[in-house]
Amino acid sequence: MEKRLTPAETYEDLRAQISARHGALSRRLQQIAEFALQHPNEMALETVAAIAERAQVHPSSLIRFGNAFGFDGFSDMQRVFRSRLVDRVPSYGERIKSLRTAKVGGAAEALDSFVEAGIRALEHLRDETRPDSLERAIDVLARAQIIHVVAQRRAFPVAAYLAYALGQLDRRNHLLDNLGGMLAEQARAMAPGDALIAVSYKPYAPETLEVVKRAHGAGIPIIAITDNPLSPLMPLASVAFEVEESKVEAFRSLTASLCLAMSLVVGLGQALERRPKRRLRKGAA
Amino acid sequence: MEKRLTPAETYEDLRAQISARHGALSRRLQQIAEFALQHPNEMALETVAAIAERAQVHPSSLIRFGNAFGFDGFSDMQRVFRSRLVDRVPSYGERIKSLRTAKVGGAAEALDSFVEAGIRALEHLRDETRPDSLERAIDVLARAQIIHVVAQRRAFPVAAYLAYALGQLDRRNHLLDNLGGMLAEQARAMAPGDALIAVSYKPYAPETLEVVKRAHGAGIPIIAITDNPLSPLMPLASVAFEVEESKVEAFRSLTASLCLAMSLVVGLGQALERRPKRRLRKGAA
DNA sequence: GGCGATATGAAACGAAAATTCCATCTCGGT
DNA sequence: ACCGAGATGGAATTTTCGTTTCATATCGCC
Structure with missing residues (x-):
């Protein structure tokens, strides 16, 4: 004692x-x-x-x-x-307290916060994403004739990036952007043999959910990127990824989602190189 | 039971x-x-x-x-x-070496690489971004009547996100999306008193550069987010940010750019709260 | 609107676990 | 060899916790 x-x-x-x-x-x-x-x-x-x-x-x-x-x-x-x-936050951890001391309100502090939140989100993504989910998702994408991509509002940049990156791979893809309010019409372009990537966060955009339901009804495999295991996309998805975007001041980052999107695309590229059965030539507009 | x-x-x-x-x-x-x-x-x-x-x-x-x-x-x-x-993942250290050894192109390895690259990009952003650049950029944005945002191809998701986030702030903004090939016409909407955020990476999209030149000619302040001190945007910009996106397999991330974009928006929000002179109501489509 | 089934909350029960108490043991110093 | 301080192990004690029981509330159905 x-x-x-x-x-x-x-x-x-x-x-x-x-x-x-x-x-x-x-x-x-x-x-x-x-x-x-x-x-x-x-x-x-x-x-x-x-x-x-x-x-x-x-x-x-x-x-x-x-x-x-x-x-x-x-x-x-x-x-x-x-x-x-x-709190096994391996590399990080102690660095956080150093920025806690900084004064509040400046833009530099906002940047610090977002950097911190982004790193957290990335590490969470790395630690929680199951490798076999990635493999299955890539398998689905590798088989698809056309890859449709849908997202609205906050999630839209992810879809835009996916469409761009898939195009770089010479992969036929179709961005359902709801241009002119014609999302339902765009969704009609989905046909058996295709696949759909849907990105949606809370509050889940009803338009996105509609497209996903339609795809599910048509037997089209769905890859979901969402933020919660209880997301309405979950039960409909063939493969679902959960990304937790930590938020700063009511603004959520897209860091982890984009990182995941890139990984899917690069993984798909590698898979296609390995088994180059039908490489399709033309990217859709 | x-x-x-x-x-x-x-x-x-x-x-x-x-x-x-x-x-x-x-x-x-x-x-x-x-x-x-x-x-x-x-x-x-x-x-x-x-x-x-x-x-x-x-x-x-x-x-x-x-x-x-x-x-x-x-x-x-x-x-x-x-x-x-x-039986969690062994934690960062071991994880890295397992990735070094088993680098046979699985998707999980791609994810690890992107996470690592993303973290590096974020840290680089935090360490290299000058606080006064942020302050000046935010000052420009706070004074602007309408904030125009332009980006093409790979950079487009950043612009899409900026437009979304600025809208959340009730900030009038205009996304120059080149819809229908009408970018030049959209650019005509820029008027004195506005500001332009331009995002462009190598190879710098000529359309984006055109818009920036036009804005410069009209005396509209320009905030540039680009990837190189030699970028053609640099000499025209009022404030320029250089983000270094580390690349994996020829795919560059947007992690750091989006993080910077969010910081600008949140910093702008804080600045507007502090000096709430004219908060504008309507966000443009 | 009433009735049955199910869900819920409060309290009591019982088990298990942490801690304390005390007798015994070990060992170092004289 | 003896003495005493600290260490150790066994058992008692007390606290805490999980679980069960039962009364009440809620909901769906007829």
Whole structure:
């Protein structure tokens, strides 16, 4: 109880303390220290009894271990191990606090915020996107005669980019841009053998949803890029991607969506090179 | 207890089931479903009482939620959420080397590359953008009667986004989209007192350059977003931003440009709040 | 509008877990 | 070898938490 110097807030700090004081600890406490460094996951999630069993020590030693490092019991220390699981934001993390200090209101601060939000969104995209979803989506696109792309309002730039990039690949594509309010007519151009990429965020544009429903009814495979697992696009989509765009001041970024879009296009290009069955020549307007 | 069809072993499966059955669940269970999808970390680590508090439901509903998906109570389901934390992606460092080794052109590798490129582009943007350039650009925009936006081809999505975002600010704006090949005619709408945002990358679209020249001749201030200090837009621009978009496989990202665009818009919004002289009402189509 | 079924919330229950207490053990110093 | 301080393990204790039960509310249906 004498050593109440160090509460230790982050996992990295605690890890350092355990390493440093390891030699000075009693036998059981050393045992626990080694186990803790080697199995941080179990330290975070298991119960005292289970950990004691695995580490071959008595349960009460675990409480003493926590106390030895300034915690108020084992559970108190376990919170630090748990925090490691939650905010595993590998490369970033500490950089954030440096910009927190900056003053508010300037445009430079807005830029900082958006850069930060963009990086977050990208890392989230990387960590949460399942590789097989990408593969399946690319497979769908590789088989499609014509790739239709639909999005409205905030999501529209993503569709515009997709149409441009698919054109660069010599891939027939069709941007349903609702020009002249003729979205429904444009949607009639979708035929069996085609595919549809739909991008929509909350509040989901009803026009986009209509197009998706029509495609679904016609048996056309749908690749959805949306922002929520409960999005109305989800149940209709053959492959769905969820991008979480962190927002700043009510403005959401498109960073992650565009990154995903590019990855789809480049992945498609690679797939077509590998199996160059029918490369189609003409890009549609 | 009747629905004992589905044990659900992995987090991804559970997530899919929650999404699928969301509509068919009762009100409280839907509430929990949404919370669970949005806060998987808390679902994994917090206690029943804490989660119930955060999700604004009664603790017992959480047990029912678990039962509804075939689990034997809440703790049983929580194991699945915890598994997600344990066997997560190894985290940045290891991820990179696995990408270095297995670079056989899968789509996941393309995604990793784009995420990395995007992060680099954003950091470069943050480090190289001069704060006073932002301030001056925002000042120009704040004084403008109508903000015209022009971009073609690859840069067009940036313009589309700018037009959307400026509209959200109730800022009069005009997207010169070259619809019907009438870009020159659209450019005639520019009048003294307006401003122009032009976005163009190599190879610089001649149409865009034409518009910029015309604006310059008419004494309309120009904000340029471009990719090179030698860009033809540079000498004509009142304020110029240089964004370096790192490219992957001949595809350049728009990440940094969009981030800059958002920062301009939000900065403009803040500036207008601070000195709310004439807030204009109507956004142009 | 009433009735049954289902959903929901409050409280009680029981189990499990963390922590404390205390007796015993270990070991270093004299 | 003895003594004492600290370490250790077993068991008791107390707290916390998950779950169950039951009364009430809500909703859909006839």
